[in-house]
Amino acid sequence: MALAKTEAIVLKSIRLRETSKIATLYTSDYGLVSVVAKGSRLPKGKFGAGLEPFMHISIVFYMKEGRDLQFLSELDVIEPFLPLHRDLVRFAYGSAVVEFISCVVHGEEKNPALYGLLLETLKSVSKAEHELLSALLWIFELKACDILGYRPEFSSCVACKSEERNLASFAPLLGGTVCERCLSREPSAIDVRPEVVACMRKLQKASVRRIEPLKEASSLGREITTLLDSFLAHHIERYRGLNSARMIQTITRAVQASSR
Numbered sequence: 001m002a003l004a005k006t007e008a009i010v011l012k013s014i015r016l017r018e019t020s021k022i023a024t025l026y027t028s029d030y031g032l033v034s035v036v037a038k039g040s041r042l043p044k045g046k047f048g049a050g051l052e053p054f055m056h057i058s059i060v061f062y063m064k065e066g067r068d069l070q071f072l073s074e075l076d077v078i079e080p081f082l083p084l085h086r087d088l089v090r091f092a093y094g095s096a097v098v099e100f101i102s103c104v105v106h107g108e109e110k111n112p113a114l115y116g117l118l119l120e121t122l123k124s125v126s127k128a129e130h131e132l133l134s135a136l137l138w139i140f141e142l143k144a145c146d147i148l149g150y151r152p153e154f155s156s157c158v159a160c161k162s163e164e165r166n167l168a169s170f171a172p173l174l175g176g177t178v179c180e181r182c183l184s185r186e187p188s189a190i191d192v193r194p195e196v197v198a199c200m201r202k203l204q205k206a207s208v209r210r211i212e213p214l215k216e217a218s219s220l221g222r223e224i225t226t227l228l229d230s231f232l233a234h235h236i237e238r239y240r241g242l243n244s245a246r247m248i249q250t251i252t253r254a255v256q257a258s259s260r
């Protein structure tokens with residue numbers, strides 16, 4: 001059994017008996033790793049609050065290949081992302097981001113680009129204005145699709161490759177927009193307005209580091225979510241929508257109602 005050192009983001013943690021926790025971590029060097037943290041629920045346990053969701057940590061663990069659960073030995077917090085714990089709206093969006101990662105990654109395969117994207121996205125969720133967080137989540141999902149090799153197409157027809165014709169539909173299974181001429185051969189395609197296609201192209205080019213206000217994104221929100229959900233459900237095996245999406249809706253409505 002070897003000692004392994006890496007950076008990680010906590011995706012979730014659950015109680016284990018009276019005093020311990022099992023945490024699911026997305027690590028920079030070993031992909032998804034589940035660890036047992038003995039004594040972490042004791043008031044003076046050596047891991048402190050370091051296994052709360054979203055924590056950016058540095059860890060040392062006992063690694064044994066082929067074992068589902070590894071044993072945590074040391075933990076240092078690099079960045080706790082406290083705004084995600086103190087602000088319900090940020091908490092909901094942060095939860096969606098880590099839930100999405102849990103859906104798309106499997107096992108001990110490292111992916112430095114995806115790890116970097118997750119870290120940058122959580123930094124932005126902790127400081128971007130509330131109004132920009134829905135666009136940030138879409139940009140994060142689109143970037144993750146790029147990294148994982150499922151980039152959806154919004155600039156041409158996925159069937160005939162034409163960039164000239166009117167792209168009035170989106171075929172989730174083919175993974176992109178379909179022109180009017182090819183539509184008859186793709187009955188599962190859904191209608192999509194030109195402004196939604198234009199907005200998707202902007203979101204695909206945007207960065208999670210600096211979110212520019214996309215005025216049209218808020219008015220097209222429902223259509224963008226429907227389109228992205230149908231695409232992800234066809235291309236990511238375990239994706240059945242995000243549970244956190246409902247939490248985002250509930251919390252956003254409550255916050256809006258209380259500020260009126």
Ligand SMILES: [Zn+2]
Pocket residue numbers: 157158159160161162178179180181182
């Ligand atoms: Zn076509």
